Amino acid sequence: MIKYDVVTTISYPKKGAMGKTGGWRAFKPILDKEKCVRCLRCWIFCPEGAIIRKEDDSVEIDYDYCKGCGICANECRVKAISMVREESK
Amino acid sequence: MAIKDLPKEEYVLPGSAACPGCPATIALRTVLKALGKRTILVIPAWWTAVIQSWYPHTSFKVPILNIAFEAAAAAASGVSSGLKVLGEKDINVVVWAGDGGTYDIGIQALSGALERNTDFIYICYNNQIYSNTGIQRSGATPYAAWTTTTVGGKREFNKDMGAIVMAHRIPYVATACISYPEDLYKKVMKAKEIRGPKYIEILTPCPPGWRFSMDKTVEVGRLAVETGAWPLYEYENGKMSFNGFSKLILEGKVKRKPIEEWLKMQGRFRNLFKPKRDEERIRRIEEFIERMWEDFRSKV
Numbered sequence: 153m154i155k156y157d158v159v160t161t162i163s164y165p166k167k168g169a170m171g172k173t174g175g176w177r178a179f180k181p182i183l184d185k186e187k188c189v190r191c192l193r194c195w196i197f198c199p200e201g202a203i204i205r206k207e208d209d210s211v212e213i214d215y216d217y218c219k220g221c222g223i224c225a226n227e228c229r230v231k232a233i234s235m236v237r238e239e240s241k
Numbered sequence: 242m243a244i245k246d247l248p249k250e251e252y253v254l255p256g257s258a259a260c261p262g263c264p265a266t267i268a269l270r271t272v273l274k275a276l277g278k279r280t281i282l283v284i285p286a287w288w289t290a291v292i293q294s295w296y297p298h299t300s301f302k303v304p305i306l307n308i309a310f311e312a313a314a315a316a317a318s319g320v321s322s323g324l325k326v327l328g329e330k331d332i333n334v335v336v337w338a339g340d341g342g343t344y345d346i347g348i349q350a351l352s353g354a355l356e357r358n359t360d361f362i363y364i365c366y367n368n369q370i371y372s373n374t375g376i377q378r379s380g381a382t383p384y385a386a387w388t389t390t391t392v393g394g395k396r397e398f399n400k401d402m403g404a405i406v407m408a409h410r411i412p413y414v415a416t417a418c419i420s421y422p423e424d425l426y427k428k429v430m431k432a433k434e435i436r437g438p439k440y441i442e443i444l445t446p447c448p449p450g451w452r453f454s455m456d457k458t459v460e461v462g463r464l465a466v467e468t469g470a471w472p473l474y475e476y477e478n479g480k481m482s483f484n485g486f487s488k489l490i491l492e493g494k495v496k497r498k499p500i501e502e503w504l505k506m507q508g509r510f511r512n513l514f515k516p517k518r519d520e521e522r523i524r525r526i527e528e529f530i531e532r533m534w535e536d537f538r539s540k541v
């Protein structure tokens with residue numbers, strides 16, 4: 153990454169700029185790969201970009217950053233994602 | 242076009258400061274997929290300036306110029322002229338501003354940039370409130386909606402920002418909604434290819450501001466379109482045309498869903514239904530929407 157030598161405040165891109173936001177979750181999305189039809193609705197609608205789209209268009213959830221909003225589960229038409237309460241830490 | 246045709250490249254990095262279920266990051270992910278890396282965002286004070294996250298980090302992978310609230314479109318004119326002087330071509334200069342920053346505070350700068358024919362895309366992310374400062378009413382807040390400054394429900398109807406922008410006779414105006422990413426993507430791709438000022442407004446239902454549960458963001462957006470509360474259209478070469486479900490509504494091929502279905506999903510309209518049904522205000526909302534569609538039919 154290029155850093156610029158100028159006299160002003162510049163922020164640089166970072167994954168997890170606010171840390172591992174997975175810690176915000178109260179409910180956790182669980183994906184049932186058997187049911188998934190690879191439509192990618194969960195991928196495009198995830199506000200966090202926490203659904204990883206693989207080469208073959210299968211998907212995986214990045215629990216380090218998933219905030220547990222449940223949009224993916226709500227938008228999946230074949231109900232391949234279910235939300236379960238996080239174990240208390 | 243299907244969802245799988247959208248590029249894999251991500252420009253919004255996970256782990257930002259946005260609320261869970263935030264529509265702004267849903268919209269921005271799709272918008273930046275369309276714009277690509279040769280893009281400069283101009284962002285005034287508002288939620289996205291927070292979502293970017295804290296110095297010295299940012300969650301966005303494109304250069305951003307943060308600027309005072311009322312100055313976004315004027316700053317974009319400057320960036321656009323600067324690039325021209327440097328001989329830089331094919332860089333998208335894009336303002337990304339909230340409805341408060343567009344309908345109210347930034348409207349004169351926007352009007353000026355449109356009139357000067359600045360080559361840029363102005364994108365208004367419309368969550369119908371000043372959310373960053375704790376949910377105050379804006380010129381985009383709909384009639385009867387609760388905000389912290391309209392406790393019994395807003396007494397005025399929202400402005401028609403699309404019409405205000407179209408009155409500048411710019412080459413391209415479009416509306417979109419986060420619930421229809423392919424439509425949004427296509428509109429941004431089209432805007433990118435047109436020279437001169439382009440304006441795109443995206444409806445972005447905000448869970449804490451509209452008072453619905455955070456898994457329903459996309460569903461609330463979809464119902465806004467299906468009930469006709471939010472139209473999807475384009476304006477090119479002086480002509481309006483309608484897209485997707487809105488085209489079917491316009492042509493009378495489907496009936497709008499009853500507006501109550503959309504209102505009832507949102508706690509901000511609770512005072513229309515509790516303690517008892519407010520027939521008068523519900524009728525006024527229904528009339529407002531019907532008049533809007535009649536007006537559209539007279540224009541196409």
Ligand SMILES: Cc1ncc(C[n+]2csc(CCOP(=O)(O)OP(=O)(O)O)c2C)c(N)n1
Pocket residue numbers: 286287288289310311338339340341342343346368370371372373374379
């Ligand atoms: C001139 C000026 N007035 C007020 C503010 C305080 N302020 C910062 S963000 C904001 C609300 C922005 O609302 P909107 O543009 O709708 O975006 P949202 O936060 O809803 O995404 C306000 C009022 C400011 N920064 N500058």
Ligand code: SF4
Pocket residue numbers: 183187188189190191192193194195211227228229230231232233
């Ligand atoms: S929305 Fe459901 S079916 Fe589609 S890719 Fe995601 S998990 Fe699979």
Ligand code: SF4
Pocket residue numbers: 181197198199200201202203213217218219220221222223224225262
């Ligand atoms: S729960 Fe929300 S943040 Fe987590 S993967 Fe699903 S859509 Fe993304």
Ligand code: SF4
Pocket residue numbers: 258259260261262263264265288292368372373447448449450
């Ligand atoms: S208040 Fe609304 S728009 Fe702002 S970050 Fe939260 S969900 Fe997004």
